[in-house]
Amino acid sequence: MKERFQRFIHQFGLPRLIILSFFLALLVSAYFLKLPLNSLVSDTLVRTGMNGVLVLAMVPGIHSGIGLNFGLPLGIVCGLLGGLVSIEMNLIGINGFIIAILVSLPIAAVIGYLYGLMLNRVKGSEMLVATYVGFSAVSLMNIAWLLLPFHSPEIKWPIGDGLRTTITLTGKYDKLLNNFLDFKIFGVMVPTGLLLFFLAMCLLMFLFLRTRTGVMMSAAGINPKFAAATGIQVDRARIIGTMLSTILGAVGIIVYSQSYGFFQLYQAPMMMGFAAVAAILIGGASSHKATLMHVIIGTFLFQGLLTVSLPVANKIVTEGNLSEIARIIVQNGIILYSLTKVSNGGD
Amino acid sequence: MSEPYVLSMQDIQKDYFGNKVLKGVTINARAGEVHALLGENGAGKSTLMNILFGMPVIHSTGGYGGKIMIDGKEVQIKSPKDAMEHGIGMVHQEFMLIPGFTVTENIKLNREILKSNVVSALFGKSMKTLDRKAMNADARQAIDTLGVDINERQGVSGMPVGYMQFIEIAREIDKKNVRLLVFDEPTAVLTESEADTLLAAMRRICEAGIAILFITHRLEEVMAIARDITILRDGEQVAALEAAHTNVMEIAAMMVGREIEAMHSENRDVTKTPEILMEIKDFKVQMPGEQVKGVSLEVHKGEILGLGGLAGQGKIGIANGIMGLYPSTGTVLFKGEALPSSQPEVILKKGIAFVSEDRRGVGLLLDSSIEDNIVISSMHIHKRYIKKYGPVTQKNTGEIRDHANRMIKDLDIRCTGPEQPSRRLSGGNQQKVCIARALTLNPEILFVSEPTRGIDIGAKKLVLDTLIKLNRDHGMTIVMTSSELAELRSICDRIAIVTEGKIEGVLAPNDSDANFGLMMSGDYGKVIEKGEAIR
Known part of the structure; x- marks a missing residue:
């Protein structure tokens, strides 16, 4: 019995067990504080689905050897561009969602390619460089958002030049995936379409990693010297990984935004890379090893913690508006913890 | 021979975790003579030198057997510092010089000659200044002993490799108490004429009464300069000879000679x-x-x-x-x-296929399974072991498993199954996985x-x-x-x-x-x- 228990802990990983216990403890205290458990669980499911694809974007980066893609904002701004184009074209429903993705794909592919070329020149310090590439991309796009020639009144400020900071999707494709085939069980709203889309993307990634290209890309990431001796072009594999990561970042932000109900421009994408990195690390990945299970478990735990801890904290300490402070402490605390796990994984 | 030896290492034995690397080696070095130490890679030369210099690696693995005598007295050398105090110096294969310093500064490093001044009179020893004149004179003398033409005031950076070697030697002979110098393959990086100068310098060092232990694999040099020769092979002392009574061919045969197991049934x-x-x-x-x-x-x-x-x-x-x-x-x-x-x-x-010498670095994906390791090259090069669906490919798990099982059987790879990560295998079985991958390429x-x-x-x-x-x-x-x-x-x-x-x-x-x-x-x-x- 003891042995089996130890093996279970070893397989699941002690850190994940601790975080899971903390999550469950929060749920229990939420129950005693008379918080609406069913809506907390619904929120957790929604947030898992909406962030999942962004976290999945870490996988090709890790497999191809560039490590954790802190430069995710680069992909995110590509996705935002695609989204804006779909609104400019005044498309609604599924058409708008699909056009948003289709427009952002080639942009993200080109940007990802160039980004990959750059990462190939800074081998060994990709993660640091990527962080600042992400920051720079956001700042550069701040200028672009002011200058881009969009005309739709939903996108532009009513007075003056430039685009709005948040652009509503109401009447476009707000909650398109969330509401697809959703159902209620024990008072918990299950966003079926959103979760299905996330799982479908995971399945595609699973299949890709089993293609010849995928296998070679992973080999290049695990052991570049081995790959070179096998005739694999390591730099090319890294570019493929970077492109895929950037593309998934673009798709991810569109999925995120349709669930959130708004496109957020300017500073909003700045820290999104960190949240995605933290989620996959909590799931048990490291900078050189990541599986789809890490993505799913990590996203659920990270978002679950965020969702449940805030109302609980607010309930316990009622004075003032604690929610924003608690959010920052919890989110950055988790990121800090998971960054200590970069090199050797979550276990 | 009754004359006292500067250094006498008697019946030195050493094992690393039960693996005997030195099986009773005796070396006697005379003052003013060159004693050559010969052997192939792995014959035990460096272990012997590590013992002589009291390197920590020796003492952390259980010390050594036998005794070391200097001037006829038994000594215990527990650290490189002890060795230095007994007057044993080493000329390193890799140069340990500070490029930004002059020749003199490198030679006198940490043994600088100091002189008093006003400040030091007030504030004590640490404020003393360098006596550059005396230092330069010392350095000059050491360099002259070697018979090379190097300006002692020049900076070391940018000097030819040969010069650096001589500065290294000059530093050792400048130490006043030095009795025995070890030269570890000093000629390996030198051109032929530089090597000749070095040999001449070694002779001069000997004339000053210093003993030299000369480690090399260039036999001609040995014959030219050494008086005594010790040959090691697989940790055993094969011979102790006098150079005058032997020749290059005899030495060469002794270095290499070993019984050859005849695996070869029919020579083609x-x-x-x-x-x-x-x-x-x-x-x-x-x-x-x-x-x-x-x-x-x-x-x-x-x-x-x-x-x-x-x-x-x-x-x-x-x-x-x-x-x-x-x-x-x-x-x-x-x-x-x-x-x-x-x-x-x-x-x-x-x-054309290749099994790398760097098995764990280049040869294997250590965390991947045996079967993946075996087929990956063929998958990439010949596009085999994959299923095609139009432009989309997928790993053909069934075919891979069959092939891996066949290879495991043919090459007798001892494992728990084709899914075992290759990291867990022993060295020999890992090697067989590497060979299996190469063979999969036909x-x-x-x-x-x-x-x-x-x-x-x-x-x-x-x-x-x-x-x-x-x-x-x-x-x-x-x-x-x-x-x-x-x-x-x-x-x-x-x-x-x-x-x-x-x-x-x-x-x-x-x-x-x-x-x-x-x-x-x-x-x-x-x-x-x-x-x-x-x-």
Whole structure:
């Protein structure tokens, strides 16, 4: 019995067990504080689905050897561009969602390619460089958002030049995936379409990693010297990984935004890379090893913690508006913890 | 011999975790004489020196047996500092000089001559200034002893390698109490004329009454300068000779000679004109530490060709260069076609496979399963073991599993199953996985580098048997690079010895020990020139 228990802990990983216990403890205290458990669980499911694809974007980066893609904002701004184009074209429903993705794909592919070329020149310090590439991309796009020639009144400020900071999707494709085939069980709203889309993307990634290209890309990431001796072009594999990561970042932000109900421009994408990195690390990945299970478990735990801890904290300490402070402490605390796990994984 | 020895190491024994690396070695060095210490890589020379210098690695692994006497008195050397206090100095192979300092400053480093001044009178010793004049004079004297023309005030950076070597030596002889100097392959990095100057300098050092322990593999130099010679082989002292009573060939034979296990059942008929499978012409490879400086060689169809030689001489670089892993120049013709340089993919596609000497670094994906390791090259190069759905491909798990199981059976890989990560296997079985991957490519010619490095004796034999079987049963041409001459002689049809980045010569496995020894030390050509030849 003891042995089996130890093996279970070893397989699941002690850190994940601790975080899971903390999550469950929060749920229990939420129950005693008379918080609406069913809506907390619904929120957790929604947030898992909406962030999942962004976290999945870490996988090709890790497999191809560039490590954790802190430069995710680069992909995110590509996705935002695609989204804006779909609104400019005044498309609604599924058409708008699909056009948003289709427009952002080639942009993200080109940007990802160039980004990959750059990462190939800074081998060994990709993660640091990527962080600042992400920051720079956001700042550069701040200028672009002011200058881009969009005309739709939903996108532009009513007075003056430039685009709005948040652009509503109401009447476009707000909650398109969330509401697809959703159902209620024990008072918990299950966003079926959103979760299905996330799982479908995971399945595609699973299949890709089993293609010849995928296998070679992973080999290049695990052991570049081995790959070179096998005739694999390591730099090319890294570019493929970077492109895929950037593309998934673009798709991810569109999925995120349709669930959130708004496109957020300017500073909003700045820290999104960190949240995605933290989620996959909590799931048990490291900078050189990541599986789809890490993505799913990590996203659920990270978002679950965020969702449940805030109302609980607010309930316990009622004075003032604690929610924003608690959010920052919890989110950055988790990121800090998971960054200590970069090199050797979550276990 | 009654005269007292400066250094006498008596019956020195050392084992690392039960593995005996020194089996009773005795060395007696006389004042004012050069004592040469010879042996192949791994013969135990460096272990002996580590003991002499009291290196921590010796004491942390249980110390040594035997005794060390200096001037007839037994001493305990527990740390390099002890060794220095007993007057033992070492001239390092890698230079330990500070580039920004002048020659004098390097020579007097940490032994600076100080003089008092006003400030030091007030604030104490640490404020004393350097007495540059006295330091320069000391440095000058040390350099003059060596008989080289170096300005003691010049900066060290940018000096030719040979000069640095002399500065290193000058630093040692400037130490006033030095009694014994160890020269560890000092001529390896020097040009011929520099080496001659060095030998002259060594003679002068001896005239000052200092004993020299000379470690080298250049036999000519030994004959020119040494009085006594000690030869080590596999941790055993094979001989203690006087240079006057021996010759290069005898020494060479003693260095190499060992019983050869006859694995070779039928030596092939090599007299009939062989078909040339690969022709290498003036081939140069930029591989750090294993530079190839112009090799010309033919590989015959269906043979096992051995590439031997000492470490660092370039034998490893040849296969790595042909496979395109390091930049190379020169021509390699494979079945009459020229191979491109630095394009491993093209070369693998032509039916040339390679088992790397760096098994864990280059040879394996340690955390991947055995089956993935076996098929991955073939998947990439021949697009085999995949299923196609239009433009989309998928791993063919069934076919991979079948093939892996067959390989595991054929090569007798001991594992829990094809899904076991290759990290968990023993060295010999990991090697077999590497060979299995190369075989999956169905190569016409297989390059194998150091196939038995770091694996135990039983596994060694299995790996070698596998190679012989591939050659005999499947007619595969094999080029095997190995540091272990005995191993090459037991399975190869021809053995090319690589010395200083070039082919010194090609021998048959049953050639005399002396010839092998001479070739490995690079003295073969010189001996032939002198007409002392052999056979």
